Amino acid sequence: MARFLLRRCLLVVPSLLGLLVVTFLLIHAVPSDPAVSMAGEGATPEQIARLRQQYGLDQPLWQQFVIYLGKVAHLDFGESAFSHRPVALDILQRLPATLELTFAALALSIGIGVPLGVVAALKHNTWPDYLLRVFSVMGIAVAAFWFAIMLQLFFAMELGWLPLRGDLTATMGRPPTITGFLGLDAALAGRWDVLVNHLRHLVLPAVTLSLGGLATIVRFTRAGMLDTLQQDFVFYERAMGYRWLRLVWIFILRNSVTATVTQIGLLFGGLIAGGVVVEAIFDWPGIGSYTVQAILTGDRQVMLAVTLLVGAVYAVINILVDVVHGLLDPRLMEQG
Amino acid sequence: MNVFFRKLSRDVPAMLGLTIVVVVLVLAVFGPVLAPHPQDVSASHLLRRLKPPSADYPFGTDNLGRDIFSRVILGARGALAIALTVVAAAMVIGVPLGLLAGYRGGWLSETIMRVTDVVLAIPQLVLALALAQLMSPSLESAMLALSLTYWPFFTRIVYAETRRLSSSMFVDALRGVGAGTPRIVFLHVLPNALSPVIVRATIGLGFTILVAAVLGFLGMGATPPTPDWGLAIAESRTYLPRAWWYATFPGLAILITVMGFNLLGDGLRDIVDPRIRRSR
Numbered sequence: 001m002a003r004f005l006l007r008r009c010l011l012v013v014p015s016l017l018g019l020l021v022v023t024f025l026l027i028h029a030v031p032s033d034p035a036v037s038m039a040g041e042g043a044t045p046e047q048i049a050r051l052r053q054q055y056g057l058d059q060p061l062w063q064q065f066v067i068y069l070g071k072v073a074h075l076d077f078g079e080s081a082f083s084h085r086p087v088a089l090d091i092l093q094r095l096p097a098t099l100e101l102t103f104a105a106l107a108l109s110i111g112i113g114v115p116l117g118v119v120a121a122l123k124h125n126t127w128p129d130y131l132l133r134v135f136s137v138m139g140i141a142v143a144a145f146w147f148a149i150m151l152q153l154f155f156a157m158e159l160g161w162l163p164l165r166g167d168l169t170a171t172m173g174r175p176p177t178i179t180g181f182l183g184l185d186a187a188l189a190g191r192w193d194v195l196v197n198h199l200r201h202l203v204l205p206a207v208t209l210s211l212g213g214l215a216t217i218v219r220f221t222r223a224g225m226l227d228t229l230q231q232d233f234v235f236y237e238r239a240m241g242y243r244w245l246r247l248v249w250i251f252i253l254r255n256s257v258t259a260t261v262t263q264i265g266l267l268f269g270g271l272i273a274g275g276v277v278v279e280a281i282f283d284w285p286g287i288g289s290y291t292v293q294a295i296l297t298g299d300r301q302v303m304l305a306v307t308l309l310v311g312a313v314y315a316v317i318n319i320l321v322d323v324v325h326g327l328l329d330p331r332l333m334e335q336g
Numbered sequence: 337m338n339v340f341f342r343k344l345s346r347d348v349p350a351m352l353g354l355t356i357v358v359v360v361l362v363l364a365v366f367g368p369v370l371a372p373h374p375q376d377v378s379a380s381h382l383l384r385r386l387k388p389p390s391a392d393y394p395f396g397t398d399n400l401g402r403d404i405f406s407r408v409i410l411g412a413r414g415a416l417a418i419a420l421t422v423v424a425a426a427m428v429i430g431v432p433l434g435l436l437a438g439y440r441g442g443w444l445s446e447t448i449m450r451v452t453d454v455v456l457a458i459p460q461l462v463l464a465l466a467l468a469q470l471m472s473p474s475l476e477s478a479m480l481a482l483s484l485t486y487w488p489f490f491t492r493i494v495y496a497e498t499r500r501l502s503s504s505m506f507v508d509a510l511r512g513v514g515a516g517t518p519r520i521v522f523l524h525v526l527p528n529a530l531s532p533v534i535v536r537a538t539i540g541l542g543f544t545i546l547v548a549a550v551l552g553f554l555g556m557g558a559t560p561p562t563p564d565w566g567l568a569i570a571e572s573r574t575y576l577p578r579a580w581w582y583a584t585f586p587g588l589a590i591l592i593t594v595m596g597f598n599l600l601g602d603g604l605r606d607i608v609d610p611r612i613r614r615s616r
Contacts, residue, residue, distance in 0.1 A: 018451070021454075133349070138591065145549075145569065146586075291462060310459040
């Protein structure tokens with residue numbers, strides 16, 4: 001187990017390095033001068049030249065990369081060209097909001113998706129199954145930004161049940177920052193009204209973000225269950241008089257979710273990337289809206305840092321997926 | 337070929353997908369003839385701004401009094417053109433690299449596949465957005481950015497297929513009778529590796545329409561007054577909640593089109609490779 005983990009962790013380093021090289025090259029291969037856009041309109045050539053020197057933009061590309069790499073190794077991602085604050089600090093401050101949203105969406109996807117997938121498999125080729133199949137195709141095909149607007153239109157504007165955007169009603173005082181997670185901070189400060197208000201803000205973005213994952217999880221759980229249901233041990237245990245529900249929800253499900261677990265891992269990275277647009281629409285103060293803002297202003301340091309962050313998250317999640325696989329099916333661990 | 341069509345015609349969801357795809361294709365080609373108000377690409381009629389759906393304007397009118405139904409029809413051409421260009425460009429980059437890596441082996445193959453893995457790990461949407469913005473926002477930049485991030489999918493598939501095929505008996509036999517490498521690769525390996533590529537391309541068309549809509553929505557793709565679906569949804573936000581129809585119908589057009597490609601892609605995959613059932 002320890003050796004397995006160590007090997008997987010060491011393999012992450014070269015792939016993150018590769019990710020950095022490719023992103024760096026792609027972003028810098030683009031014919032636009034960051035110094036010019038940083039200096040803004042009406043800057044004199046001297047000002048631009050000074051900026052270029054200040055940020056090392058006058059050096060050859062490979063030297064810029066080496067310098068950048070050295071900084072990244074010390075977790076220094078440079079300064080945002082527009083907020084003039086260290087990118088790492090900005091990201092750290094906004095990470096909790098994104099994690100909150102991502103985990104809420106993931107919890108919805110799994111909590112609803114797995115049972116629905118099981119039901120679809122048990123009702124194979126009857127109308128609940130057809131309905132769920134149509135739903136899972138739609139969930140992947142729907143444009144998240146449009147779905148978000150439809151939810152806003154119906155639940156916030158028409159019915160007025162839920163807030164339209166943001167993470168907290170503006171007139172409400174924020175609890176002191178302890179963990180950075182607004183919900184948790186509110187609970188720690190005993191501000192239950194803030195917590196409820198915050199959770200109400202969380203509903204629409206989380207539902208929007210969960211949709212794609214929900215569809216994928218239904219699909220994979222259904223396929224996995226259908227495979228397992230045909231195996232001999234199911235037949236045997238039924239014959240031995242095991243209670244059917246217990247059999248389904250414990251023994252069969254456990255043997256069916258390997259592919260689903262892989263997908264959940266892949267989803268997590270997808271959720272962070274997909275959150276970009278969802279956060280921007282709901283004004284959710286996380287990495288996503290920060291990224292959109294950075295992209296719209298051409299802030300390269302932020303783009304690089306966010307890409308690397310998502311890549312690192314992917315890598316960590318992949319390791320976790322392997323560990324969970326090992327726990328679900330110990331035979332895999334022995335093969336290394 | 338006959339067996340293929342018979343299998344496809346028995347798959348109801350796939351046939352539904354095929355129907356949708358054909359309808360979208362027809363709309364893309366004959367849109368200007370079929371749309372009831374084709375002049376609404378650029379015309380504006382301020383007297384009938386933001387009218388709800390009616391017999392004359394089935395999807396209502398937008399902020400400039402243009403018929404949304406016509407603009408949804410006219411938008412099909414743009415959406416399909418972007419998707420076809422991006423997928424074709426991604427194939428042009430990805431397929432040869434996959435063939436090369438799969439047939440050659442050695443360090444070249446290793447390098448190609450490692451780069452492919454790395455590009456696959458990049459959050460596609462973020463990079464596409466970043467590149468599109470840095471290259472000055474325009475439709476061309478958006479398409480280039482999407483192609484630059486989609487090719488690895490093809491490289492992966494072609495690589496796996498080529499590896500499998502190049503160790504197969506018939507390729508050995510071809511080598512034995514003295515066929516040259518280009519002949520084997522292009523005339524024998526490539527055609528046999530093509531079906532999974534076609535499946536991926538079908539699903540990729542739907543996926544690209546979806547991502548292109550996001551770019552349009554964020555103002556990095558089509559520019560007004562182009563009848564672009566994503567752009568229309570972005571423009572509609574100012575007029576919510578009064579003009580619900582303005583945002584609703586272009587979004588439905590995206591949903592149905594992407595669903596069509598996904599259903600068709602899934603159906604094709606079931607025929608080509610019945611073991612795997614999934615789509616992206």
